[in-house]
Amino acid sequence: MSSHHFVKEQQEPALLILDTAGISFEQIAPLLEWVPTLLVAQEAVPLVISWGIKIDLILAEMDFQQSHYHLLEEQYPVKFLGVQGGKFLDEGLQYLIASKHGAVNIIGLDHLRVFELEPMLEFLDIVVWDGPIRYFPIKNGQFKKWFLDTSLQLHAPEGTLLEVQTPEGNEIVQVKHATFIEVQEGTTIIKGKGIFWIGEFMNA
Known part of the structure; x- marks a missing residue:
């Protein structure tokens, strides 16, 4: 071989x-x-x-x-x-x-x-x-990555609550169809229960 x-x-x-x-x-x-x-x-x-x-x-x-x-x-x-x-x-x-x-x-x-x-x-x-969007699953309940200014799509069953931590502060986001969030340059942390998916624009 x-x-x-x-x-x-x-x-x-x-x-x-x-x-x-x-x-x-x-x-x-x-x-x-x-x-x-x-x-x-x-x-x-x-x-x-x-x-x-x-x-x-x-x-x-x-x-x-x-x-x-x-x-x-x-x-x-x-x-x-x-x-x-x-x-x-x-x-x-x-x-x-x-x-x-x-x-x-x-x-x-x-x-x-x-x-x-x-x-x-x-x-x-x-x-x-x-x-143009790449989706990947978060299996362990927490995602952490450094981004330039961009948009992310949060994808999970309707009504799922996710905690989003960015340099601007923390917020709780309830996922609905095509839920997009704007993130500022810096580290973004997203937490949730169960599996959720994140969509990232690949032409950015």
């Missing part, structure tokens, strides 16, 4: 591309730097191939596999992973867990679906990219 192979399968976060709407190659390029295992859902395959990226696994339903069999040769050593009922996300995550990956960046998942991922957080570190 080469060292490249070891890094590819065990250490770096895998990349799972479900949809490319609103996503540019420039956003994804930094995630490809360490040659992660790359899984792509069938609808996103043509665009990803046009970017010149080597795909490891195509998540595909049977009719797609039959009509795109040529990809196995053209994109060798790509493989198909069979999907039924459009469950591309579920199959991709199950594959990553079974193959002992520890982390994944998911591209093109509606952030409103992140709560579906929480049972998987025991096995995988998950970051979700939805358009």
Whole structure:
């Protein structure tokens, strides 16, 4: 086993591309730097191939596999992973867990679906990219990071109370749909009970 192979399968976060709407190659390029295992859902395959990226696994339903069999040769050593009922996300995550990956960046998942991922957080570190915002879960009840002036989205079940501490002071925020907070330059601490998610603009 080469060292490249070891890094590819065990250490770096895998990349799972479900949809490319609103996503540019420039956003994804930094995630490809360490040659992660790359899984792509069938609808996103043509665009990803046009970017010149080597795909490891195509998540595909049977009719797609039959009509795109040529990809196995053209994109060798790509493989198909069979999907039924459009469950591309579920199959991709199950594959990553079974193959002992520890982390994944998911591209093109509606952030409103992140709560579906929480049972998987025991096995995988998950970051979700939805358009220009990167969402990551806070599993231990406290988040702390230094920011320049920016906006953050707080994402949790409706009505969740989170304590936000910034250089400007402390406040209790009740999460509603699309709750954004403005943070000043300095260290921001956010505390809450249970899992909550933070959305960070990546084009800032």
